[in-house]
Amino acid sequence: MKKQELKAVLFDFDGTLVNSESLHFDAFNELLEPFNIEYSWEEYAATMAGKPAYYALEQIIKEHNLDVPFEETLKRKEALSYKNLRNSPVTFMPHAIETLNYYKDKGITLALVTGSDREMVDIIFGKEDLAHFFEITVTSSDVKDTKPNPESYLKALGDLGLQPENCIAIEDTHSGMTSAKDAGLQCLIVQHDTAQHKRLQKADALYTDLREARAHIEARFSF
Known part of the structure; x- marks a missing residue:
């Protein structure tokens, strides 16, 4: 199987990278x-x-x-x-920083596409050194209709100047998956709560952590 060229990974925030x-x-x-x-x-x-x-x-x-x-x-x-x-420390999902560093070191563009508003993201960015990982950040404050509407992902693709076939989204919820898929993206679900997997079957693949998802991407994309 010929591998597709990967140019960008678009990450959800809450529940995917940080446990907020x-x-x-x-x-x-x-x-x-x-x-x-x-x-x-x-x-x-x-x-x-x-x-x-x-x-x-x-x-x-x-x-x-x-x-x-x-x-x-x-x-x-x-x-x-x-x-x-x-009032709480930022808690990261398993392998989150490792995953961001991995793609950054490979020269892959990273984007943050979140249903949280800009203030919420800025609070977390102010507590943890995360902003430098992302080429762009799209929050609910930046669009008229946020997830599950595809507008957030369509805006991210437009801002990056990339086609969906050269990108992949990583999400943890049905709402986020719907947004990404309706924007034409492949979407991996990373959800450690396997009880949620049944309602997430429309994802391109389901995994329990980001390291597993990375193996999926490595097997199917070239970069």
Whole structure:
């Protein structure tokens, strides 16, 4: 099988490179505590992980028929997430820095394509030396419709001046996978929670960590 030339790897952020989804999970449950609503991690991962806060909040309000001011409630949730992030060390997913260094050393362009907003990314970049890895960063603040809409990935491809066949996306959620696939990209899912794999079968491949995903890319792309 002839290998395709690889020019760029486009990474999701939360749950793929950094383990910040748990901070959003805690923020939502803290926000909902006065209403006696609590989500399990399994419920959160299946329905809200990888989606922007406003999308998840819309789901919650509809599901529980909550009579709350949307914009004010969204601001409270974001404030809780920022507080959690500022007060907690950044935790990386297994092999994240090793993987970024590997592709950087090979001369592969790296991009960050995330459903998080610019402030959230800047907080993490301010705590950890990550910005230099990425040629571009596309956040939910940079597009009209974020994941699962393909706009984020289409913007990244346009900004890089690359075709999707010479790139690959690495995601951890159904929302992110849908965004990448609809933009014409191959998408690998890296999800250590194998219970989530069933609903992620449309990915080009499923792996439990970034090192496994790297082996897939090495076998199928030239660089």
